[in-house]
Amino acid sequence: MKERPDVTKTPVIAARDLSLTFETNDGPVHALKDVTLDIEEGEFVSFIGPSGCGKTTFLRVIADLEQPTGGTITVNGQTPRQARLARAYGYVFQAAGLLPWRTIGRNIALPLEIIGLSKEEQAEKVAQVLDLVDLSGFDKKYPWQLSGGMQQRASIARALAFDADILLMDEPFGALDEIVRDHLNEQLLALWARTGKTIGFVTHSIPEAVYLSTKIVVMSPRPGRVTDVIESSLPKERPLDIRETPEFLEIAHRVREGLRAGHSYD
Amino acid sequence: MSRFLSHALPILTVVALIVGLWYLAAIALNAPWARDQATRAGVDLSASELVADTWSQDKPKLPAPHQIATEIWETTAEKKITSKRSLVYHGWITLSATLLGFVFGAGFGILLAIGIVYNRAMDMSVMPWVIASQAIPILAIAPMIIVVLNAVGLSGLIPKAIISMYLSFFPVVVGMVKGLRSPDAMLIDQMRTYSASPAQTFWKLRFPSSVPYLFTSLKVAVAASLVGAIVGELPTGAVAGLGARLLAGSYYGQTIQIWSALISAAALAACLVGIVGLVERVVNKRMGFAR
Numbered sequence: 028m029k030e031r032p033d034v035t036k037t038p039v040i041a042a043r044d045l046s047l048t049f050e051t052n053d054g055p056v057h058a059l060k061d062v063t064l065d066i067e068e069g070e071f072v073s074f075i076g077p078s079g080c081g082k083t084t085f086l087r088v089i090a091d092l093e094q095p096t097g098g099t100i101t102v103n104g105q106t107p108r109q110a111r112l113a114r115a116y117g118y119v120f121q122a123a124g125l126l127p128w129r130t131i132g133r134n135i136a137l138p139l140e141i142i143g144l145s146k147e148e149q150a151e152k153v154a155q156v157l158d159l160v161d162l163s164g165f166d167k168k169y170p171w172q173l174s175g176g177m178q179q180r181a182s183i184a185r186a187l188a189f190d191a192d193i194l195l196m197d198e199p200f201g202a203l204d205e206i207v208r209d210h211l212n213e214q215l216l217a218l219w220a221r222t223g224k225t226i227g228f229v230t231h232s233i234p235e236a237v238y239l240s241t242k243i244v245v246m247s248p249r250p251g252r253v254t255d256v257i258e259s260s261l262p263k264e265r266p267l268d269i270r271e272t273p274e275f276l277e278i279a280h281r282v283r284e285g286l287r288a289g290h291s292y293d
Numbered sequence: 294m295s296r297f298l299s300h301a302l303p304i305l306t307v308v309a310l311i312v313g314l315w316y317l318a319a320i321a322l323n324a325p326w327a328r329d330q331a332t333r334a335g336v337d338l339s340a341s342e343l344v345a346d347t348w349s350q351d352k353p354k355l356p357a358p359h360q361i362a363t364e365i366w367e368t369t370a371e372k373k374i375t376s377k378r379s380l381v382y383h384g385w386i387t388l389s390a391t392l393l394g395f396v397f398g399a400g401f402g403i404l405l406a407i408g409i410v411y412n413r414a415m416d417m418s419v420m421p422w423v424i425a426s427q428a429i430p431i432l433a434i435a436p437m438i439i440v441v442l443n444a445v446g447l448s449g450l451i452p453k454a455i456i457s458m459y460l461s462f463f464p465v466v467v468g469m470v471k472g473l474r475s476p477d478a479m480l481i482d483q484m485r486t487y488s489a490s491p492a493q494t495f496w497k498l499r500f501p502s503s504v505p506y507l508f509t510s511l512k513v514a515v516a517a518s519l520v521g522a523i524v525g526e527l528p529t530g531a532v533a534g535l536g537a538r539l540l541a542g543s544y545y546g547q548t549i550q551i552w553s554a555l556i557s558a559a560a561l562a563a564c565l566v567g568i569v570g571l572v573e574r575v576v577n578k579r580m581g582f583a584r
């Protein structure tokens with residue numbers, strides 16, 4: 028981690044009046060409208076909101092996969108494109124996206140190959156991240172030999188192996204069962220605490236958002252915009268049973284209220 | 294063994310059925326000639342004599358399977374392969390043009406597909422021509438290709454290979470364009486997030502994704518290539534090759550020769566498709582597609 032003096036500290040991600048309108052055959056779709064948001068270094072930010080409110084779109088704009096039609100956005104003080112070319116972020120898509128002709132190990136090594144790491148470095152990283160997601164010993168298996176949940180963990184491992192300072196995750200645990208989800212949530216928190224990565228995390232689950240985040244961004248659709256930003260007062264150290272504390276429930280309640288307010292809009 | 298039987302039995306049944314029908318058809322088609330001959334000679338044919346005659350004529354309308362088998366045996370196993378009467382000799386002439394045309398056709402098809410997928414201008418302009426090229430009957434262009442190339446001093450193998458290539462590049466272009474475009478948008482985006490170069494995206498994503506499509510189109514292409522080589526032999530004045538055997542056979546009414554050339558061509562096509570299928574299985578296994 029680079030230490031920056033506090034005076035010059037700029038947000039890792041800074042969006043100002045960011046808008047994105049898709050021109051479709053049924054007229055324009057305002058996926059994002061005047062979104063202004065700062066994400067500081069080392070924050071864990073969750074995006075929550077009903078389907079179609081622009082969560083994925085916002086992540087994709089950060090990742091330079093979508094071009095905004097209005098406003099500005101910087102990533103590490105650069106344009107998203109420059110940040111992408113500098114490999115500033117790892118991205119976990121909603122689907123696992125493993126290549127069927129590569130083993131799990133080789134799938135995880137794919138971005139490392141592209142960066143140009145040596146075979147030894149690749150092998151070392153792969154073993155390390157497989158261990159992190161509890162998939163050690165599965166590196167020689169093909170994706171179809173793994174369950175959906177295991178595939179999703181492999182895809183998270185792949186993003187972790189990439190080892191960028193920013194991690195963007197689009198509903199990575201959406202398809203998993205509660206127990207596995209809890210477990211991965213814990214591990215993600217531990218990883219975040221250890222590495223100090225800046226994480227942008229999309230979810231539909233209020234408890235998940237509250238449990239993980241330092242900041243929860245509540246969004247609402249048509250047009251997609253930010254309706255509330257809730258700073259979490261929970262300590263950095265979070266055992267799973269923190270979810271029964273009054274403090275936790277209080278924050279969850281605020282998120283729920285925020286979501287309701289967004290819904291009553293239409 | 295029983296596994297083999299359960300696989301082979303349906304096939305053998307169908308083959309037996311076809312051969313049976315074939316013998317019956319031979320009786321029906323060749324009987325008029327047999328009766329005609331008998332009437333002229335003033336003899337009466339019993340039913341069994343008639344059947345025997347229809348299965349052993351010199352120039353039957355439809356030769357019986359055993360006549361074709363005998364002809365093939367005599368012109369392959371019992372002739373030196375350098376002999377002009379050897380089917381192996383003619384088969385090789387056709388096969389060499391087929392393979393040459395196939396290799397160049399497949400290569401050309403793959404290159405064209407890459408161009409179409411990566412270049413918008415090519416996508417808009419080339420595909421209509423590719424499709425138009427196949428709308429023209431090959432029988433109409435083949436003689437022109439032969440004549441034009443002859444005029445510049447090219448004859449024999451090359452013109453036939455070019456006709457083979459003309460027929461075989463098409464399925465490869467169509468299949469590969471589809472294959473190279475088969476990875477979904479998410480996978481392409483994923484490569485973008487790694488900021489992979491276009492070459493890396495091609496070799497690590499697009500090309501491997503296209504392999505199943507490639508093999509499907511190669512099977513069609515190799516069979517088309519053989520057709521191309523045979524068609525290319527028809528207007529050359531019939532010197533050598535399976536096409537030449539077909540043509541010579543039809544000049545002289547040698548139906549047995551025609552049929553034996555036809556059957557050999559079909560068997561050759563089956564072998565070629567089978568070999569491509571074998572390579573496909575090996576590649577699939579190595580790529581982890583085999584389950």
Ligand SMILES: Nc1ncnc2c1ncn2[C@@H]1O[C@H](COP(=O)(O)OP(=O)(O)OP(=O)(O)O)[C@@H](O)[C@H]1O
Pocket residue numbers: 049050051056057058076077078079080081082083084085251
């Ligand atoms: N490529 C596109 N072309 C046209 N419209 C799009 C495109 N991508 C997204 N949209 C529209 O933009 C809006 C926001 O979509 P987005 O995928 O960001 O929603 P989301 O919040 O991620 O929803 P979900 O929770 O269902 O994943 C939706 O109305 C969607 O239909």
Ligand SMILES: [Mg+2]
Pocket residue numbers: 082083084197
């Ligand atoms: Mg989404």
